[in-house]
Amino acid sequence: MVGKLSHEIEVNVPASEAWELYGTLRLGKLIVEEAFPGVIEKIEVIEGGGEAGTIVKIIPGTTGSKAYREKFTKVDNEKRLKELEVIEGAYLEMGFTFYRVSFEIVEKGNDSCIIKTTVEYDVKEEAAANASNVVSIEPFAKVAEAAKNHLLKNKTA
Template sequence: MSSKTQFEIEADQVHIKDLWRALTKDKVEILEKAAPDLLTELRILEGDGIGLGSLIYVSFVPSGAAAPAVLEPFKERIVECDETKHLLSFLGIEGGYMNLGFTHYLVSFKLDDIGAGKTLITSSLTYDLEQNIDRAQLLDGFLNLLRYYLGSVVKYLQKLQNDPESDEGGL
């Protein structure tokens, strides 16, 4: 039976449409600018990288900002991308956390406009683990990585909002 955990991040001064675009259509470009210390590679292997069924390859900086030193590259498939509901879900396929003890995982990001230019991000992780795994350490590592990723994107978008003329360029 699968377990589920979630956390929320309130993104001040980040409009839902900008955050949605940063997590979907512009994810490769935004991640390179928002978290250069996190990824070494993010590639679209199948599909357009946005739509259902798209397969994405991710490789982290060894001993980088939030990724564990032992985290191998991995593949995830987009299994839900609903622009109306602002819901995005990725299913772990192989490598990465699948090699560290997860037998199944599904990561979902749900965005909600909470007014005054703020967006609430609800991130959920539905998972199954192998037996005899240090559950707390593995979950903490995965959730910290998700928090770092989302936090980096939010900070980058806030910077653009406060300084649209920045060298980083606009969306």
């Protein structure tokens, strides 16, 4: 079973400023400190510096979930597109064969952009019930909202 979810939010900052956050490892810090304090304890860089090929370990906090790893499979500074895939744990242990999140910063004007988040997944038929129980765009919408607030608060003149 293949699925796809997406979310968009407009932010009144230049696309370049939004990409400075989303296109780097700074997004992980925002997730831990502002979007999900306590829920995500730490995002540890295992390999790389934020470019394609970077591997991070997501360490949950109070949720009782197990740690898992993600790999940045694409970081395109020109298109302002970042893709990451779960490569160990989490969804892969629940019958998913593929789980990818894409972040794209779409320029809307000089001082405005859209943060577009897409989740794509493939799950084995026998585990299809897991998809409806665990796949949600809501955590990424919360990240985008936290990013929007952070960007507006720290907007350069």
